[in-house]
Amino acid sequence: MEQRTLGTSGIQVSAIGLGCMSLGGWAYGAFPETDEAVRLVQHALDQGITFLDTADVYGPFTSEEIVGRAIKGRREHVVVATKGGFVVTDPSTHALGKDGSPAHLKAACDASLRRLGIETIDLYQLHRPDPQVPIEESVQALSELVAAGKVRAIGLSECDLPTLVRASKVHPIATLQSELSLWTRDVLAEILPWCQAHGVAFLPFAPLGRGFLTGRYRSASQFDSNDFRSGLPRFKQEALAQNLGIVEQVEEIARRHNATPGQVALAWVLSLGDNVIPIPGTKHLSYLEENIGAASLVLTSEDLAQLNNLPSPVGARY
Numbered sequence: 095m096e097q098r099t100l101g102t103s104g105i106q107v108s109a110i111g112l113g114c115m116s117l118g119g120w121a122y123g124a125f126p127e128t129d130e131a132v133r134l135v136q137h138a139l140d141q142g143i144t145f146l147d148t149a150d151v152y153g154p155f156t157s158e159e160i161v162g163r164a165i166k167g168r169r170e171h172v173v174v175a176t177k178g179g180f181v182v183t184d185p186s187t188h189a190l191g192k193d194g195s196p197a198h199l200k201a202a203c204d205a206s207l208r209r210l211g212i213e214t215i216d217l218y219q220l221h222r223p224d225p226q227v228p229i230e231e232s233v234q235a236l237s238e239l240v241a242a243g244k245v246r247a248i249g250l251s252e253c254d255l256p257t258l259v260r261a262s263k264v265h266p267i268a269t270l271q272s273e274l275s276l277w278t279r280d281v282l283a284e285i286l287p288w289c290q291a292h293g294v295a296f297l298p299f300a301p302l303g304r305g306f307l308t309g310r311y312r313s314a315s316q317f318d319s320n321d322f323r324s325g326l327p328r329f330k331q332e333a334l335a336q337n338l339g340i341v342e343q344v345e346e347i348a349r350r351h352n353a354t355p356g357q358v359a360l361a362w363v364l365s366l367g368d369n370v371i372p373i374p375g376t377k378h379l380s381y382l383e384e385n386i387g388a389a390s391l392v393l394t395s396e397d398l399a400q401l402n403n404l405p406s407p408v409g410a411r412y
């Protein structure tokens with residue numbers, strides 16, 4: 095697979111990574127047994143994916159443990175990205191609170207290293223800026239983790255442009271991770287161009303629109319009440335029914351290429367620039383292989399024009 099670079103860190107990764115959020119049991123309903131999840135990650139590595147994205151709060155903790163088991167014995171072939179800065183405040187609802195304090199980030203990094211079974215995290219990302227802690231203090235703590243050899247490069251997640259600019263003055267920011275897909279394009283206006291101009295890689299999360307852009311979800315009744323998407327405005331029945339118009343156009347383009355709508359959604363994200371590295375998530379081997387196939391789908395200028403003109407979705411993303 096094509097290789098792309100994590101900003102100015104020089105770290106090379108496959109153009110498509112694997113998002114490991116839901117493997118450990120959080121977010122999207124039923125999840126695989128641990129052994130099966132480990133095999134899925136290993137299969138991804140066998141197929142040329144070299145970039146894994148996880149976080150301590152995924153599970154919590156189980157996603158990192160799965161990644162740790164999967165990379166055992168093949169560490170040198172994998173770039174591991176994880177995140178700290180969130181804490182689960184209510185395990186029964188998986189409610190999250192932010193903690194970007196230096197003490198928390200340093201303790202969280204040590205705990206992630208233990209769960210992952212590695213000596214250095216390739217990319218350590220602040221999961222969210224903490225409004226109670228100046229971004230400079232959080233990034234300074236991450237910078238000290240780099241100096242201590244525990245982290246190779248620093249990333250941010252879901253942060254606005256002024257915060258990103260302030261953070262960059264403390265330590266080089268290799269990556270910014272935020273939601274970006276055919277139905278979430280807010281970052282295209284300012285943030286992605288800034289990243290392109292300043293050597294920051296952009297990691298689109300939910301590049302398949304949390305599965306919606308694959309055409310698989312056509313009714314809100316497909317989500318159990320414990321599925322995170324059941325609470326999201328654009329997945330509510332009325333909004334979702336209107337948003338199907340977006341999927342239908344993606345499906346039309348997919349037919350022209352004998353591809354799937356999910357592959358078109360990923361190919362569009364990849365077309366945005368060679369600093370863009372999507373991290374689709376899946377719990378299924380067949381979907382994993384399909385998503386990898388998107389790396390070789392080339393969209394025409396006519397396809398891109400149609401995709402760039404898709405209507406805005408109905409309903410906020412959160």
Ligand SMILES: NC(=O)c1ccc[n+]([C@@H]2O[C@H](COP(=O)([O-])OP(=O)(O)OC[C@H]3O[C@@H](n4cnc5c(N)ncnc54)[C@H](OP(=O)(O)O)[C@@H]3O)[C@@H](O)[C@H]2O)c1
Nearest residue numbers: 113114115299300301302303304305308374375376377381
């Ligand atoms: N930084 C953050 O705050 C943040 C937030 C959200 C996500 N993330 C990261 O981004 C990664 C990806 O985001 P995401 O998982 O939320 O959304 P996503 O990748 O857009 O979509 C995942 C959903 O799409 C389904 N899917 C995947 N490939 C498919 C295919 N080929 N055909 C049909 N369905 C398919 C998955 O189904 P199955 O699971 O049933 O296979 C799952 O329901 C996460 O794993 C995580 O690493 C980060």
